[in-house]
Amino acid sequence: MSHTVEWKIRLDIFEDDEGTTKAHMVLDTGTAALSGHGSAHCHPADMNVPEIGDELAAGRATRDLAQQLLNIAERDIGAVGAPPQGARHAIGWPT
Incomplete structure (x- = not known):
């Protein structure tokens, strides 16, 4: 059973006027779209390194x-009748 699909991801990162870096990630599966969000804020005592804020915000959007x-x-x-995660054996969809 061969199965190949292409999903597209768009990631937008921007910093607002308060110094918060925000990331918005959209996954387009062709049949559905999901959005993930993440943010990062530089502490006033820390050195401002925009790349770090970008990485944190993008990582958090990805995790979301x-x-x-x-x-x-x-x-x-569950909809196809598989038992709940805790009741599964070592076969099937491993975590």
Whole structure:
């Protein structure tokens, strides 16, 4: 059973007037779109390194999106009659 798909991800990163870096990530699967959000704020006592804020905000948006995907997968696994995650054996969809 061969299966190939292409999902597209768009990531926008911007800094607002208060110094908060925000990331907005959109995953387009072709049939659905999910959005992840993340932010980072430089402490006033820290050196301002924009790349670090970008990395933190993008990482947090990615983590948000990843958790949404895992939640959807768990729901879909249950919808096809698989037992809940704690009741699964070593076969099937491992964590």
